[in-house]
Amino acid sequence: VYKRQALMSVIEDILDFSKTEAGKLELDNEPFDLPALVEDVCAVVAIGRPDRTVEVIACVQTNVPQRVCGDAKRVRQVLTNLTNNAAKFTEAGEVAVHVSAVAVAQDRVRLRFEIVDTGIGIEPAAQQTIFESFMQADGSTTRRYGGTGLGLTIAKQLVDLMGGEIGVTSALGQGSTFWFTLTAQTMDAAPSHPVH
Secondary structure, X not given: OHXXXXXXXXXHHHHHHHHHHOOOOOOOOEEEEHHHHHHHHHHHHHHOOOOOEEEEEEEEXXXXXXXXXXXXXXXXXXXXXXXXXXXXXXXEEEEEEEEEEEEEEOOEEEEXXXXXXXXXXXXXXXXXXOOOOOOOOOHHHHHHHOOOOOHHHHHHHXXXXXXXXXXXXXEOOOEEEEEEEEEXXXXXXXXXXXXX
């Protein structure tokens, strides 16, 4: 089942890459349960790595509203790409998906997602190009870990399309933190949090 899902994910990435390049990818705007989506992504990624001693953890802060309005499919796609990528390059330890509300104003919330791993890390020079099409941090990793080199590019395109930002901080041998931000409409009362 997981292999079929992985294949479908690759096909979806390629189709979305083509649509985004052509400016024809449209976003949905529907209410969805954000913490449930994050937990589901972590569960699916964990199931796909049964041969590794890697724990995949969802950490949604209490200031994050449960229901937000946006494109759940695209948020899931970005999270899945980044979390799968983190798990792929982590031989042991954990991958933690942190979600926090960094600013709340009326019915809008600024969300920050951080995917933190204890993996192999990325060289500083490679961090500058890792979101470019068909790029990987190290050419030899393609043979060892597989992948099309499109996942991070798709993630960046989708985050850009949703009006957010994306980036990475990393140190060789110490792991990486991929992060992205999105602004969404809250569908329920969010706990107050200072706007910075």
